Amino acid sequence: MNESLESVKWGEFAIGEIFTITNSKPYHKNNLKLGKGKTPYVTRSSFNNGLEYIVENENFTLNPKDTISLGAENADFFYQGIEYITGNKMYCLSNGKINRYTGLFLTQTLKKSIENCGFGYGIGLTGTRLCNRKVLLPKDSNGNPHWEFMESFMRELEKKHLEKIIAYYKNKLVESIGGGGYFTAIWNPRNILEGSVFYEIEQEIKNIVPELARVSSGTQNVKKWEEILISTGDFTDCFFMECDYIEIMDKARYLGAWHSVNDIQAQAGEQRWKKILEMIESKISHLQTLEIPYKIRAWTARKSSKGGSRA
Incomplete structure (x- = not known):
């Protein structure tokens, strides 16, 4: 794909029309087996992708993988690549088009869409409020969100970063062995x-x-x-x-x-x-x-x- 962020066409989309927004079933950490198992426990944290603990799955109601989590009070979006549970006042965004690459692209555009809007502790970004908002996204020739571009752009960005990292450590290796x-x-x-x-x-x-x-x-x-x-x-x-x-x-x-x-x-x-x-x-x-x-x-x-x- 030859398009860039500058050349691709952009459009506004109602968030409630391109995502299914669901309330995530809340779990209190006092009732969880912390530090065991393989299930991520995502909360209203702005750090570490929202992850607070890894817990043991005790027949929980899991949120699907390849979705975006939202904490109402911290108003932060994070892509979640595996099934997970959450704490209180958390939402799950899904639409069948989210994968690792489109998910990472979307989290940034969603964060940008609420920038300087005052959401946070005191004025929570609830599912209802989010549903009525709009997000700016690349659009294809049919006027729909350009999912292919989003994925391709993030893959290329990842490739460039990996090439820089590999080149850096390759040079360090040659210097160190002498x-x-x-x-x-x-x-x-x-x-x-x-x-x-x-x-x-x-x-x-x-x-x-x-x-x-x-x-x-x-x-x-x-x-x-x-x-x-x-x-x-x-x-x-x-x-x-x-x-x-x-x-x-x-x-x-x-x-x-x-x-x-x-x-x-x-x-x-x-x-x-x-x-x-x-x-x-x-x-x-x-x-x-x-x-x-x-x-x-x-x-x-x-x-x-x-x-x-x-x-």
């Missing part, structure tokens, strides 16, 4: 064996998305790091080691890991990605824990005292 030191690159791909449930999952994914091109999948697509490191002119005497490793996960953690597999999600699209997640959940439904085999690989090379000698 001439004569050693550098180790570690790669721990899943060791997917034919006949295993993990192999079945991979095959089903290929059936659902035949055109899929993985950035990284299992033990395939491993670069020839010996050649890459030596070719830079910065390293010599590269040697390779590997070993097998088993990581034990419960179903929730395993499914959570799949939610972060962005290359498949981006290529599959919303409908096929949903089908993939449902397939994976079905494949492991009979298992209590999963023993996931990994192949840990390491390439170690000596930093050349003539580093930077490339032509």
